[in-house]
Amino acid sequence: MKLHPQTALIHAERKAPQLINTIQPPIYRASTIIFNNTAALFDRHWTDAYDYSYGTHGTPTTFTLGDNIAQIEGGNYCLLAPSGLSAINLVNACFLAHGDEVWVADNIYGPNMEHLRNLESRYGITVKVYNAIDVESFQPSEKAKLLWLEAAGSVTLEFPDLINLVKKAKANHILTALDNTWGAGLAFNAFDFSDQHLSVDLTVHALTKYPSGGGDILMGSVVTQDKNLHHKLFRMHAIQGIAISGDDAAQVQRSLSSMQIRYERQAETALKLLTWLKTQDIFAQVLHPADPDNISHTFWKETCQTEQSAGLVSVIFKPEYDMTAIRQFCDALTLFKLGFSWGGPVSLVMLYNLKDMRQLEHSHLQQGILVRFCIGLENADDLIADLQQALKFIEK
Incomplete structure (x- = not known):
């Protein structure tokens, strides 16, 4: 069938071989992802390790960066967000509901505190504040669901009593989320940071900072070792339509080696x-x-x-x-x-x-x-x- 030049341009064959070995992985820019057949469309599930279904769920470019960030941080699973604050908000939206109690260090990243106060006034979440270097100031009730940690804390740079805070949270069955932007996965392993092999449940990382390294890319990540936690986060990630561009992912990927x-x-x-x-x-x-x-x-x-x-x-x-x-x-x-x-x-x-x-x-x-x-x-x-x-x- 002879095609109109405009149609032929849109459906042009890719004659050049698509797979070569390069130092940097290829960049995939995609909203729509083409399925080879209906079996490929229906025999997939959003919990598959690499679910290529739509650009917001991931492409080889974004999954590659996510895998590398998870490796750097010592985790198994990673979700990417348009900024560090977006990654923080994903965690709050996923794990907090009306009546829940969340504990936040007094030296926590300011916009996180502001976001939680907004949730408190609008949706009935209770925000409690503790002193990061005084574990006794963390006194959770039975309603406590989430403990935010930051090592070191914003602006005044206190390093928290991470070991005892995590121990106390685990004893009370409270989820622990660490803003790991300062440590960047390099200063310590958040998923195995003591002789007792203590681990936080998840980390948030502003990839805007050290992973990007150029002061020109906004991006965040949420990393965990637990598949169930990852699936809960991934579902909220999809519901909120959180996505990053392939170009931004490639820029951060390029900077990781240094x-x-x-x-x-x-x-x-x-x-x-x-x-x-x-x-x-x-x-x-x-x-x-x-x-x-x-x-x-x-x-x-x-x-x-x-x-x-x-x-x-x-x-x-x-x-x-x-x-x-x-x-x-x-x-x-x-x-x-x-x-x-x-x-x-x-x-x-x-x-x-x-x-x-x-x-x-x-x-x-x-x-x-x-x-x-x-x-x-x-x-x-x-x-x-x-x-x-x-x-x-x-x-x-």
Whole structure:
């Protein structure tokens, strides 16, 4: 049958062989996926390991990235989402219902707390707040269904008492979800992180950070070892229409091979900055879990036994320096750019007023404005020189 040129263009045969060996896997861009026959259509199930049925369920490109993220984190199953927050919301939507109690660390990622407060006001979920370094502050009731963990915590970087928190949650049959963005699957194995082979139930990871590495891709993941948990998450994933593009997946996949090198380099630079920052009289406190003076140092050391740490360090300025003075400092920085996130090649800075962020009293934190430094791939001495010159612009 002779076809019209327009029809022939749409149905053109792919004469070139489709399978070659390359360093990077091929990119599949798909919404519609063509079934070879009706048997292929009907003899499949959404719980199949690789269910190629529609683009939202996965393609070879997205499944390959998911498999690699699961391997990095020590899990068996991975779902991908358009952002880290989207992955967090997937977990909350999947495992929380009216009347349930969820426990959240006071130093948890702010948007997660905001999302849970929204669920609390609209759908009758009870949000309880605990101190990540004080396991006694976690007092679950029989309604508790989910415990959120973050290692280390956002902004103030306390490393939680992960071992005892997970033990307590398991004793009370509470699901444990770890925001593992800081550790990135490299600092410790969330599914086997102690001599007692303790494991969280699932991890959430903002692939936007270290896996992407370029500061230009938004993506998140949810990883678990348990097939039943994975199927529950996968069903909610499908119901909510969560999907990522093949191009974004390929970009993250391309960056994975250098992730550990970048992570170690940024962590090494952060430790150099930590040493220098502690010599500066202008700071009331320098915050980093690898610092022996840090209140959560012991928890970090017993969990991160390879002594890995991310490229983040925070400082609290002495109380006599107000927000105006801190803004002068941040505006004077040249190599550090003002922006959220971390894990990219460019160092970032962000300032916070802890009084607006914390609900519990934390005696281990000094009073003052906090500034967080997210280390990029610049030379450590250059970054220190940038901080040094910016400090000269501060007025009391």
